[in-house]
Amino acid sequence: MQLSWQRLFELETEFGDSFFILDLEKFASNYQEFLQSFRSIYPHTNLGYSYKTNYIPKLCQTVHSLGGYAEVVSQMEYDLAIAIGVSPSRIIFNGPLKSPEDLENAILAGSIVNLDCLEEVEIVTSLARRLPEQKIAVGLRCNFDVGAGRISRFGFDVEGGALDDVFKEFRELNNCSVLGLHCHISTSTRSVESYKIRTQKIIELTDYYFPNQQPQFIDLGGGFFGRMQDDLKAQFDCHIPSYQEYAEAIAPQLRSRFPDDSAPELIIEPGVAVVADVLKFVAKVVGIKTVRSRQVALVVGSIHNIKPTLTDKKLSLQVYRNGEISHNSKLSGSVDLVGYTCMEHDCLYPDYADEIGIGDYAVFDNLGAYTVVFKPPFIRPNPPIISYDSTLEKYTLVRRKETSQDVFSTYVI
Incomplete structure (x- = not known):
């Protein structure tokens, strides 16, 4: 499957700002x-x-x-x-x-x-x-x-x-x-x-x-x-x-x-x-900041989406850049890609050594094993999963995005 910033933008429009891609x-x-x-x-x-x-x-x-x-x-x-x-x-x-x-x-x-x-x-x-x-x-x-x-x-x-x-x-x-x-x-x-x-x-x-x-x-x-x-x-x-x-x-x-x-x-x-290698996770970059000597980029995902067993290995990462964003919306050098949870350990990728900015898409690979089954609905419901068919050149939904109702449906309120 050929990915590009434009293709990911189109997928975001249909499926949301974070999702898995199944091959x-x-x-x-x-x-x-x-x-x-x-x-x-x-x-x-x-x-x-x-x-x-x-x-x-x-x-x-x-x-x-x-x-x-x-x-x-x-x-x-x-x-x-x-x-x-x-x-x-x-x-x-x-x-x-x-x-x-x-x-x-x-x-x-x-x-x-x-x-x-x-x-x-x-x-x-x-x-x-x-x-x-x-x-x-x-x-x-x-x-x-x-x-x-x-x-x-x-x-x-x-x-x-x-x-x-x-x-x-x-x-x-x-x-x-x-x-x-x-x-x-x-x-x-x-x-x-x-x-x-x-x-x-x-x-x-x-x-x-x-x-x-x-x-x-x-x-x-x-x-x-x-x-x-x-x-x-x-x-x-x-x-x-x-x-x-x-x-x-x-x-x-x-x-x-x-x-x-x-x-x-x-x-x-x-x-x-x-x-292991049949699932990717796409997360949009939505915020950047510098805290003293640390640069961080916030993505719409968490470590639980890509490394729920909390391994210390860095997954393969490809960043698809939005060529229209301004210099003020970018970071470069050593950047930590962090998640949306309130936990300090929620770092999806430490020390990213290239340029990254708001509106870019971070695509993590080699995460087909245990991610989907281990991920809890912690803070946010689970993202959707889509599948690519090369014959039809089409992406289709294989799991819809969870809703708040899904998360709380088994509780007695």
Whole structure:
């Protein structure tokens, strides 16, 4: 999409002075390239898109149209998947908190449900005993060391014997089985080596727990780096692997262990990897001031729009200048782009080193992951999201601007 000051001015006239721009074509391209990187080595691979990373319905519908799973971690996300037409059998239900009702409904509907804790095991065993003629099938999330530097709180402790206990309990039930194993372990560097380790370990676990038949699936979760511009990439003190590097760390091990056509399905659950670079945020510059030695430019947005996790990384920024503004309405040199909230930490971009003025548009990139889902309606309602269609050369609304009524509708007044 080609942006210019004039194009952004026209979009402001239609949608307001701050908005997100969604690139669905880039998202589909990322998704297909990521999937093909794995399938070229291990053909029986499928992706489960992580709804929690960005649950804009248009993104989720794109995944559905491409044949992917919906990977959800709450009933809210499960309900969204159903609402956009995803079959329960194409939903993977993960996460540490599932109510008994939600857990039972998802299992009976045929979804892949990966249990996380003993309390969920108790719910499943109770369901199996209550419905002895019903075949109950689940997955189990495993917790083991991959060199992450911290002990994860999620899943069943392999070394401590918790996973053993679950298999023993299910073996005592004639109608309850384990379809496969799942792991999702976050590391600060998202390194290729950590994925080699987790793949090796989960294969060893499947060999041990499925001695007579192969599991239906092996689910290695997500946590991969996504694409990013060079200026953002340079701020990391670790290597940023490509899709192919991740695939080559994982898929050959599966191919070697399961070379025939009856191989288990490899499920990968990308979020950041496919969505990080498909969203931009546009914020108009509406004020400038100098306070002692500090220059600031006020934009119609906040740090919560672009960095709700409060990362110290500078996002890629492009300023589109209004060529008609006067010199008195500009700043140059070291300028902090600040937001509309009353919080001192609300600085979207520190030390901008070029000219910026009232009427310009600041466009932030590489913010497709977690921004929309994490942003609270703090001080102002959330801005709209628009999508660009290159075939029609048209921008369309995919989320309208929130109103005060939206924000306060759940309160009792």
